Structure formats: structure tokens, C-alpha cells
Amino acid sequence: MRHIFTVFAALALAGFAGSRIPQAKPQEAPPADAKVPSEYSSKSNPVKPTPAGLEEARRIYGYDCEMCHGKDGRGKGDLAGDMKLDMHDWRNPAALEKYSDGELFYIITKGKGKMVPEGDRVKEEVRWQLVNYVRSLAKKGGAEATKPKEEAPKPAEDAAKPPAALR
């Protein structure tokens, strides 16, 4: 299921070892300039962005995308640095505006250039929701945002309470 992490781990290890690793040449990766077939580019997003759906997409994004695209979508994930990837800053609304939802869905599903495909690791519905999610990153930050507000994680208050016996 998450076998892709093994690949990342191997890449990361090779990077840490400081060795000169040859460029990975995945046999089945589409060429970087692969064109999105028109049946996809004209497809509209059948999935509405709902709070629950976006939350699910955010979770998947954290597992499968953040290491390259970065938490806030600016493209500064650890792996992007290690692999010296040329990433786009999605906080700038112009970065994704030129793509239709169908095109983004296609890229997420099939990969692009050095981007690994999500394939069917998550359901089609979740991939459409990922489209909604990456678009939402632009709305939050905007082009000028250098320090976008972190969404406050739920505080783990329970963990901080000392056991009643300690008095």
C-alpha cells in the first residue's frame, strides 16, 4: 500500500550518505511534458469541497504530497530539496489557475515529470478532493504570504493533565 515510502526512504538515505546517486529513471513515468488527454482536461470536478472531504484530503496530502509540495503548498518539502525538484508555489493563485480541475486530477493520478503518480492508492473521489485541497492552499495564503498562518493543530490537552494520584 505505502510501498512508495520505501522508495522515498531509499532516496533519502542515499542523499544522506552524500553519495552521488544516478538520476532515478523510473521506466513507466510519463515524459515531463506529457500532455493531459482532452477527455481529462475537459472533465469537471464531480466532488464538492466539503469540510470533511477537505480534511480527508489534507490527511492524504500529509502522507503523500507534503514531502515534496510542502505543508502550505509552496513546494519546499524536504524531498523536493533532496531531489532538487523544480516546484511551483501554489500559494500564488496564478500557479494553478492555468490548469482545469480535470488536468490537476490527471496529474495527481498519473504523475508528471519527477512527480510520482498517486494512482489508485486513494479512491478517485479522494483524488478529486485533493484537487479541491491544493486549490484551497492558494486561497489561504495568496502570492505575497511569506508566512501563511499555520492552522492551529488541536492541542493535546488531555496528555498534559497530571494523573490525579500525584498530589
Ligand code: HEC
Ligand atoms: C516526489 C515529489 C512529489 C510528490 C510526492 C508529489 N508531487 Fe506533485 N509535483 C511534483 C513535481 C516535481 C511537479 C512539477 C512537475 C512538472 O511540471 O514537471 C508536481 C506537480 C504537481 C501538480 C501540477 C501543478 C504544478 O505545480 O506543477 C499537482 C496538482 C500536484 N503536483 C499535486 C500533487 C499531489 C496532490 C500529490 C500527493 C498526492 C503530489 N503532487 C505528490 C513533485 C511531487
